[in-house]
Amino acid sequence: MFTVAVLISGTGSNLRALLEAATDPEFPARVVVVGADREADGLLHAERFGIPSFVVPWRGAAERAEWGEELHRQLQVWQPDLVVLSGLMRLLPPDVVAAWSPRLINTHPAYLPEFPGAHAVRDAIAAGATRTGASVIVVDDGVDTGPILAQERIAVVAGDDEHLLHERIKPVERRLLIDVVRRIATGELQLAPTV
Template sequence: MLSLAVLISGGGSNLKALLDAAADPDFPARVVAVFADTDAEGLAHATAADIPAAIVRPRDFASREAWGDALARRIRESGADLVVSAGLMRILPAGFVRAFAPRLINTHPALLPLYPGAHAVRDALAAGAAETGVTVHVIDEGVDTGPVLRQARVAIVPGEPENELHERIKQIERPLLVATVRDIASGALELPVGASEHPITPHPHT
């Protein structure tokens, strides 16, 4: 059974999708902890599922690195095997990434390497792209530059507003993330172990 620590900043729709999936006893992963960098609405999903949750605010630390170190300690204490950045709207410090990669994954609303960064949906529309999509990837020390694990395509409707396109991407993003976590947990998808000295070893607990 794979143990997950989930990082959020907002409404937590990806977290909710993982919690719903984990409610099935046949799903090979469980959320054991949720962490936010602010008073995220999505923490309510953790509370409803009786999952330990905490806010670790960067402003409470002297530097981004100190915040990352504190967050890393909390994740290690949770016993999580895999860290899932599910809507965390913050670049993780390099030391944090080195501590967990490749056991550190993220979703991004574009077909990487196209349109990295915080405005991927807007950038795809500005480029006049006919399609975009969602990527689940390993987080590395760059910005959306880590190894791609899974992708799904989404056609862009001419004249479609950014918010409507983003919502359609989210509808694809949630099941893609769930499927990726399932495949990692089952061994159907191998993480790039060479990127880290810490290969994934799921805990033998339920």
């Protein structure tokens, strides 16, 4: 069975969608562990689905390398075939990226390369964009600069604020993530090195 580790920072809505998809016996992948950089609400999803979890607390940028080493050690215990960053709001240290990429993917609430970074939805609104989107990418050493695996456009409509737009993006992000994981697990989508 193709195995997946998921790393989160928040509520884990993408994680929950992936866990639900994996309950289908026909889905070709299983989440084997969930990790977080803090005691995130999303860890409850792992508990409800009987998935082991771990927390490697973020201690600040000065200790980023040590944090990355511990995160890498935790992942090595499980030897997942794929690592999914699903709302992990930390940049991984280069050594961690090098160890796992291209088997390291991320979801992003924008149509990359438009609006990279932590505030993509806010940035789209501020720029007066009429369209944004959702993307799934391979993680590299940049900020949302890795190869694009899937993406879809979403219209920005009159009256959208950051919250409303983000709520419309999330279901698309979840659908794209589930499809990308399925295609990687079946071999339909091949991951090429990012270097």
